[in-house]
Amino acid sequence: MARSRNIKPGFFSNEHLAEVDFATRLLFIGMWTEADREGRLEDRPRRLKMALFPADNVDIEKMLADLDHLGFITRYTVGSFKAIQIVNWAKHQNPHVKEAKSTIPAMPEIERCPEKTGASPVQAPDEHGSFPADSLSLDSRFLIPDSLPPSPAPVVGTDLFPKFWKLYPRKVGKDKAEKVWGKLKVTQELFDLMVEALAKQVLTPDWLKDKGQYIPHPSTWLNGKRWEDEIPDIATNVHPFPASRHTGFADRDYTAGLIRREDGTYAF
Incomplete structure (x- = not known):
């Protein structure tokens, strides 16, 4: 289900986003509306295509790969479930307090950085935030992993x-x-x-x-x-066409078995 999200002016001047094309930047914005309150969504390129670009000929798989490569999203797998985590989600968005909890498994964490405080950066479902999400400013640190x-x-x-x-x-x-x-x-x-x-x-x-x-x-x-x-x-039963037998005409001896006459012609 699509949701309302925030976008700030600094998004349009981010130098890292400028490395991708216009459609990929638009995809990144659209993914926010498809993500849940934790910034997660299913990694289903065809579904994203139908939800965000139903009338356009775009390569969603390549666009997702570029966003992942630049650090705006992280594509991961939990068991057989493929998902996407939007990086630094809590800095950009304040989901509505009544928004449903995420049903998508979190990205596995191999190593955790110790937090200086015990508070989670994500707003609790039944609490109202006391400050707005950070804007997508010109500082590239807001759009790349911490x-x-x-x-x-x-x-x-x-x-x-x-x-x-x-x-x-x-x-x-x-x-x-x-x-x-x-x-x-x-x-x-x-x-x-x-x-x-x-x-x-x-x-x-x-x-x-x-x-x-x-x-x-x-x-x-x-x-x-x-x-x-x-x-x-991969198909292995495809064979090349056989070599043509209609070759070597110039090398054939067409006088073989014939008798040459005095006038230079040939006869049987």
């Missing part, structure tokens, strides 16, 4: 990320992909599953068309656990 203290380098899988990066066909956002990789604690067994899935996905039509522009960003692929996706069978 800075966190540096976490220790993961022990497991650190030597495997370079191998993954070398294999992944779309090399963008390496730093972000490496951070996600660290949270996953990749073992050799998990790495082997990833490589097996990649070997199949690179042959799918979506990954092959338009010079690979529909290949997910590496961080999106890792965050969404896309190695668990069902991969359609």
Whole structure:
């Protein structure tokens, strides 16, 4: 169900949003109206397309990937449920006190930053907020993930990320992909599953068309656990046309078996 949300003038001047096209910026605004009071919504590109762009020819999957890559949203999976968390939601919005509680599972947290106060930044359902949500100002900090203290380098899988990066066909956002990789604690067994899935996905039509522009960003692929996706069978019963037998006319000896006459002609 669509909901009313706030938008402030600074949104239109944000230098990070300027990196994406007009339709993607409009999608970002539209996602607020589709998100619940916690800033979560189902990761269903086709449904978003019908809700926000019913009359337009746009690539929602690519637009979501760009927003995720730039840090405006985070795409994640809990079990088989795919969801989206709008980053820094509580800074931008004050949901109505009577708005229904979220039914979408929260994004798994590997590491938590200790809070200085015990109060949650999200307004309780039965309480009225005493201050408005922060405006989307020119300061880029309002639209990118909060800075966190540096976490220790993961022990497991650190030597495997370079191998993954070398294999992944779309090399963008390496730093972000490496951070996600660290949270996953990749073992050799998990790495082997990833490589097996990649070997199949690179042959799918979506990954092959338009010079690979529909290949997910590496961080999106890792965050969404896309190695668990069902991969359609690639047709193997398609054979090339046989070589034509109508060739070599210029090399044939058309006088073979004939008798040459004195006038230079041939006869049987």
